[in-house]
Amino acid sequence: MGGRGPKRELAEKIAGEITLSGDPGATLRKWRTDFDVSQTDLAGELEVSSSVISDYESGRRESPGIGVIKRLVDGLLAIDEQRGGDRIRQYGRVLSAGFESDVVYDLREYATTYHLPDVYESIEATEIAPGSTDRISGHTVINSIEAITRLSSEEFFRLYGQSTNRLLVFTGVTRGESPLVALRVVNPTPNAVVLHGLEADDLWEHAADLARIDGYSLAVSTVPLEEMLETLATIE
Structure with a gap:
């Protein structure tokens, strides 16, 4: 910097x-x-x-x-x-992680771990498939199209910040196929994934199966992006 x-x-x-x-x-x-x-x-x-x-x-x-x-x-x-x-502070975290702010909207580490269902409730997310753990210690919110088209697999891994024990939110999603397929080539995967912008009924039919195979919790949310970012910003 x-x-x-x-x-x-x-x-x-x-x-x-x-x-x-x-x-x-x-x-x-x-x-x-x-x-x-x-x-x-x-x-x-x-x-x-x-x-x-x-x-x-x-x-x-x-x-x-x-x-x-x-x-x-x-x-x-x-x-x-x-x-x-x-x-x-939000943009500072994104910039210091080496990303553009039109790719990564926020990247944050928490002081402690949080119960994932509580975080889901706060951002009005509906869980589609449960993961192997229900605790997270950070989050990253990304523009799914920009991230998938512009980031290398190495850069994609850096979205995890200090730990994969986090919530990864893909925004601007229509079906969920592209982000979930992209996650298949990056190991390990995050603890939880939220596909933002679509209802459960519009979700790609194989989405839940991929989440179960890789062991992460999968959820969807349609809460306005600014509201989601503001809610996540209150987590310390």
Whole structure:
């Protein structure tokens, strides 16, 4: 990380994405909503009117220069720090693990182990197949398409962080075939897998069988992604 720390790393990443984007306003809006910051809150932090933020995001104002982008990014990070710094820490963990934040949404180790059914209940997950153990000590939440198409098997294994004793959440899933087949080539497997974005009825017919063969718990959840990330962030 070059000693700059996650805040500076993240600031440079956001500013770079906005600057290089073909639609800077849309990219700014993506990051603002990702930080769960309203246009009003960001405007208040920067001491401008909400219409200024709205005009940048809609493209009614010409693309912001680097000075304006820096102020916007610093404003987002300042608001996050005022709220406790959860987003900065989250991205810091992902960046320090060597991943891009559009591949890995969160990667966390817990101070103690947690009972998996309790975690499932908190994220409204329905277990499809039980695993060989019902304790976890961390979680990783990934964009399933980006991870499967961009990560090597070695990088895929690094999703486990410090331990495979964790919950691996695949988001953006339609049937579950691709992520579960991908897990077959990575050993060992995590303790638990959640396929996010589909109902049990839409699950690939062989999903439960693969989970039983490899011994991990398999569950599905349709809770909104931001809500899931916020719930998982409360686990210490």
